[in-house]
Amino acid sequence: MFKRSFMMFVVFVGVAFLAFADESQEKKMKATAIADEIINMRSSLAKTFIKPDIQITEETFKSVCGAVGKRVKEISEREGIKIRHAATKNRNPMNATMAGEAEILSKFEKDKNLKEIWDIYEEKVVGNGYYRYYSYIKPIFVEETCLACHGAKDKRPQFVIDKYPADKAYDFKVRDLRGMISIMIPITGEQK
Numbered sequence: 484m485f486k487r488s489f490m491m492f493v494v495f496v497g498v499a500f501l502a503f504a505d506e507s508q509e510k511k512m513k514a515t516a517i518a519d520e521i522i523n524m525r526s527s528l529a530k531t532f533i534k535p536d537i538q539i540t541e542e543t544f545k546s547v548c549g550a551v552g553k554r555v556k557e558i559s560e561r562e563g564i565k566i567r568h569a570a571t572k573n574r575n576p577m578n579a580t581m582a583g584e585a586e587i588l589s590k591f592e593k594d595k596n597l598k599e600i601w602d603i604y605e606e607k608v609v610g611n612g613y614y615r616y617y618s619y620i621k622p623i624f625v626e627e628t629c630l631a632c633h634g635a636k637d638k639r640p641q642f643v644i645d646k647y648p649a650d651k652a653y654d655f656k657v658r659d660l661r662g663m664i665s666i667m668i669p670i671t672g673e674q675k
């Protein structure tokens with residue numbers, strides 16, 4: 484009798500583990516697709532709208548990083564997930580690094596072959612509780628077209644100088660690490 488219930492227990496744990504592994508795999512694929520969509524969207528919009536000798540205005544921004552910001556909001560709301568950008572040299576103060584993010588950025592800085600980080604993130608909440616998320620993080624690199632707004636400090640468009648007094652997102656070069664995109668998907672049934 485004891486043997487049988489032990490066997491049942493082993494099977495149960497096995498099935499639970501496989502289900503978790505399966506969910507994790509599915510969520511990773513979803514996160515990868517979202518991160519790729521955002522990174523590729525910004526890159527192709529910049530290629531479309533940034534041409535030599537054009538006057539860069541706030542309208543140009545709305546077609547590039549501004550449009551990306553809107554898309555991020557849309558996807559987060561549709562999927563019920565958190566998506567954020569973080570950078571040590573940030574422009575929007577909301578994108579300054581939070582606990583642990585600077586360490587992750589320095590990993591990407593040191594190892595340019597590190598393409599992604601897939602992990603579980605625990606967010607402490609008031610009291611003893613916590614929320615657990617699948618966490619997917621991908622680095623973002625600077626391309627030629629980004630320099631129109633993230634290049635030399637004194638070449639920044641006027642609207643950037645006016646709107647972002649604490650701006651640090653300049654003086655980048657092509658292939659520099661610009662920042663990272665972080666996607667957090669709640670783990671089903673684990674919210675405490």
Ligand code: HEC
Pocket residue numbers: 525526529533539543544545547548549552568569570572573574575576578623624625626628629630631632633643652661662663
């Ligand atoms: C037309 C100007 C413009 C171009 C071109 C541009 N950006 Fe931006 N970018 C901005 C502005 C302005 C912000 C701040 C947005 C905000 O307020 O949330 C920003 C924010 C960002 C952020 C969010 C982190 C932060 O510093 O706040 C990332 C990442 C980023 N840009 C990467 C890029 C990359 C990569 C490219 C090239 C593929 C690029 N940008 C091209 C103007 C631009």
